[in-house]
Amino acid sequence: MKNKRSNNSLNTFLEYPKTDGSKQHLSALQKIAEIGNKVWIQLPNNLIRTRYYLNVIEFNFNEFDTAEIIRRELLNVPTGSNRETNEQSISGFFLVGNSPNRGLFYCITEYLQDCINTDTHVFDRLRGRTVLYIYITDEGNKDLLSDSGVSEFIDEILNNYVESYGTDLILGFSVELPEFLSILAHNGLTLPWTQSFYDDIQNNIHLDETDLSSEYSLSLLPSLFYETHNSPIIRGIFWQNLTSQFTNCFLSSVKSYCIEKNIHFAVTLPESARWLQYDLGTLLCSIDYPILIPDESDTTRRFVVAKSICSNSKRACVVRKEEQTLHLSLNDASKGFNEWLSPDYHSSQTKGSKNRYIHENLIDGYPIRPIVILTPIQSLWMEPDQKKWNNITKAFAWLCDIVWKLGYDFDIVSEKQLSTAVFNSSNGTITINGYIYQLVLLPSCISLHENSVRRLTEYTKYKGRIIADSPTPYLLNGKIGLAPYQLERLIYGRSTYLLDGTQSEREETLGRYLKKWIKLGIRVYYSNEENTADEIKVHQRKIENGDIFYLFNSGSKNLHTLVEILGEDKDIIEIDLSSGEVIRPEFWKANKNIYHDCKFSPKQARLFIVKNFDI
Known part of the structure; x- marks a missing residue:
């Protein structure tokens, strides 16, 4: 086989200049160019923010509050953004229903406004009740969740850079995923927002015997902040839409711009278990170069992050100093990495580099992995509890680590990616994102989305096999025992095989199943x-x-x-x-x-x- 050289040598990062036409930045570019290298331009985190946030204030009135006290508190609220979307204001007051209607919210904004100056006695009816005030704030950033905001970002940040410095000396732009994409980064009182989320909740939420009129759909928003029986599924829809919106709006648009300029677009991920709070499968599928910046320590959860990067890209990158031992790069390659970056400006793919021949021979083709493992991110979205999530990710990491130690390679995908799966009844395989798998592994988790259960059930009807680790999920859309018991029928069906007992017993059972069913080349x-x-x-x-x-x-x-x-x-x-x-x-x-x-x-x-x- 004739060895091939990569078109570009990935070397290091250079921070985006703080001022236009920075002589210091230009000098740094020229020094790197003198040794025949190019760099990534890392965009600062303070630029990767969104503009609008949805906020809540909760009022819990007691039986002794007077009408005047209640009236004064409800009037003394922030006005929020004056921005009107689709001629409808999102800001408003919502009355939490009493039992047995505790899961319902009633929009009382117009009712209160009509009564403020005419009938103040109406506030007496709010004694002993809970009222939520929801409003939008404008942080003054670019709205990276909207097409118009992203267009402004590209024009003012990326295009301005290209016009000032050109593209001859750079490989492309790189960013770190923003913190606002993690549900655990928020205090429960504020959420990233854009109007399309409201439209998606209207179009995608399905509640039995519920009238989805405009007024009631607006009343679904408090479920994002106030826990009700519908909150898990509404949260799941919201966070899935937030991830997809950022991917389709920002990541895909920036990638298209970079392709137009004949450069690349990368996402950098410092090695950390916190990235498991993100739907990496959805986010990384639209990226040229996901880049892992490894940490000195080695844990099973960080291993899962590394495998997640390799699962969603034909070209997966990792940063290694040239003086580091070769076996680290060899170990990287076994996971699926095939590009190495050198932070000391030394090209890791040029003549004399220790990684040169690994890169040249692993850059071709696409990976073949027999097993696909679902990420349990829906469990976090439907029940955002840090302690429970730590336990879930530990079990998830254990399962991935055991499969790896047993000698089998695997991909990690999200439930969103599962929704597009194609099944083959002749051999019981499942195809996701164009990759064919012989088996699905379901990690221990709390909840699954109804559509995921439906797709997995369909897969079993095509002779597909599922291995589920215990304890198995017991919530469907965040609820238990939903008729017609789709989740229970899937978990305890004849095509699902459970791992139970001690860890050693489960490892032995899993090894037996994989040896029996997985066919390797x-x-x-x-x-x-x-x-x-x-x-x-x-x-x-x-x-x-x-x-x-x-x-x-x-x-x-x-x-x-x-x-x-x-x-x-x-x-x-x-x-x-x-x-x-x-x-x-x-x-x-x-x-x-x-x-x-x-x-x-x-x-x-x-x-x-x-x-x-x-x-």
Whole structure:
């Protein structure tokens, strides 16, 4: 195979200049250009904000409050933004219904305004009641949740930079995902807002025997702040729409602009478990380059973040200093990373770089992974409790880590991505985002969206298999025991296999299921044994008329293994990852498969390119 060079060498980041035409910034660009490199321009976090926020004030009146006290408190509220959307004001007062109507809210704004000066005795009726006042505030930023706001951002921030400095010296623009996309970043009294959210709640919420008139739909908004039986599903819709809106409006628009300018757009993610609070699957699907900035510590939840990045991009990047040991990059590659950035301005893909031949041979094709794992983000949206979420993410990370230790690669997708899945009844596979999987793993969580349960149930009817970790979800749309019991029928159906017992018992059961059902194009065994060498991590990429198999010994011992490649009409070469030399390995054929005696030292990687013979 002829080695290919990447068109660009990914090296480092340079902060967006604080002033137009900054001589200091231009000088930094020129110094980097002198050594033949280009840089990413990192946009500061204070630019990636949104403009409007939905706020709430809760009034709890007691039986002894006078009408005048109640009237004065209700009049002494912020006016909020004067912006009218679709000729309808969102700001207003909502009366919380008493039992048995506690889940209902009544918009009383016009009623109170009519009575302020004419009949103040109406305020006597609010004694012992709860009233919510919802209003919009304008933070004065660009509205990155609207097309017009994003257009202003592109014109004033990106286009202004390009006009001042050009694009010859940069790879593109990069951003960090904003904090407002996490439900745990808010105190429960304020939420990011744009008018399309109100329209989506009207169009997407479905409540049995509920009149979705304009007035009642407006009355659904308090459920985002005040807990009722409908709050979980309304929250789920809101946060899914917030994520999708930011993706479609901001990320996709900026990416399109960068493509037009022949540069790239990247999202940087400092390695942290907090990114599990985001729907990374939805957010990263529209990005050229997701870039992981690793931390010194290594935890299972940070491993999940790394795998989430690799799950949603054909090109996944990680920052590594050139002087760091090679085995870190080899380990990165086993997870699916195939680009390396060097923060010290040294090109990690140029001649002499330790990562050069890893990059050149793993940049082709697309990854093949047999298992897909659903992220439990809906559980957080439907029940935003930090302590419960910590327990959920620990269980989620444990499941991902065990699958990895058992020697199987996997992708992580969100329930939003599951909604577009396609099923194949001939082999029981599921296709999501164009990738084909043999099995679905459902981590331990609290709640699933009704549409996800419907799609998974449909998958089982196409001979699909689901493995669910215990404790299994017990809430559908945030509610328990909803007829016709779709969730229960899915979890306890004949095509869903439960992992129960201690962690060691669940690990043993999972290993047995995966060995029985997962068909791999390559297996690595201990020499002279029937057991698979699970320390060898396999990253497979599909290329034209063949496959790339990247094998990495993650253990600390020398291993003597037997590599089995399915099929016998194959042409096999090995690439020496230290020199790029092409090697013809010795192999033999048996049982219609190909076998190769392969030795690994600790933290060593070997790369095989297997092509089908032309018939």
